[in-house]
Amino acid sequence: MGILNGNPQDEPLHYGEVFGTWTxxxxxxxxxxxxxxFLNHAGDEDLKKLIQEAIQGMKDENHQLEELLKANGVGLPPAPPERPVARLEDIPVGARFSDPEISAAISMDVAKGLVACSQVIGQSIREDIGMMYGQFHLNKAQFGAKMLKLNKNKGWLIPPPLHVDRPEKE
Structure with missing residues (x-):
């Protein structure tokens, strides 16, 4: 049996898989x-719930990523400390992120995360890593749909020019 046959967890990671998961x-x-x-700056309760959901989703991903990297002898990157909780009223108005700014930043991060997950899926040769990233991708796509709905419902979505002049059907 070759080195890439059998149980995927017994196969070595290649450098792309290490770099993708570590990054x-x-x-x-x-x-x-x-x-x-962002939670400290957000005023909208629906946005706060989605921010908390995003944080929990990333923590869940991190648990899986840490286990994978440790099992393969890869050192973990440093993590910043938890941020303290602050009251929105204590943040000066000129220094606050607005709810639409926060929502746009998170939406952009979700889009970048989908591309990053697709890249790791495409370069993976271990089936377990491809499947794990497929699940990450699905979760991000579902979360992105929630963000899109929030942005539309709150009037925060700034669409590109809309193509409304369509040719008439014959």
């Missing part, structure tokens, strides 16, 4: 800290 973990660590700060 994903490092990015999530930074995003979690940033989103904890």
């Amino acid at each position: 994903h973990l490092s990015t999530n660590n930074g995003l979690i800290a940033g989103y904890q700060s």
Whole structure:
């Protein structure tokens, strides 16, 4: 039996898989800290719930990524400390992120996360890693749909120019 046959957990990671998972973990660590700060700035309760959902989703991903990297002898990236809770009223108005700004930033992160997951899926040769990232991708797509709905419902979505002049049907 060859080195890439049998149980995927017995197969070595290749450098792309190591880099993709390590970078994903490092990015999530930074995003979690940033989103904890966003929670301090957010005023809209629906947005706060989605920020908390995003943080929990990244923490869940991190648990899987850490286990994978540790099992393969890869050192973990540093993580910033948890952000303290602050009252929105204590943040000066000129220094606050607005709810639409926060929502746009998170939506952009989700879009980038979908691309990153697709990249790891495409370069993976271990089936377990491809499947794990397929699940991450699905979760991000579902979360992205929630963000899109929130942005539409709150009037925060700024669409590109809409193509409304369509040729008439014959």
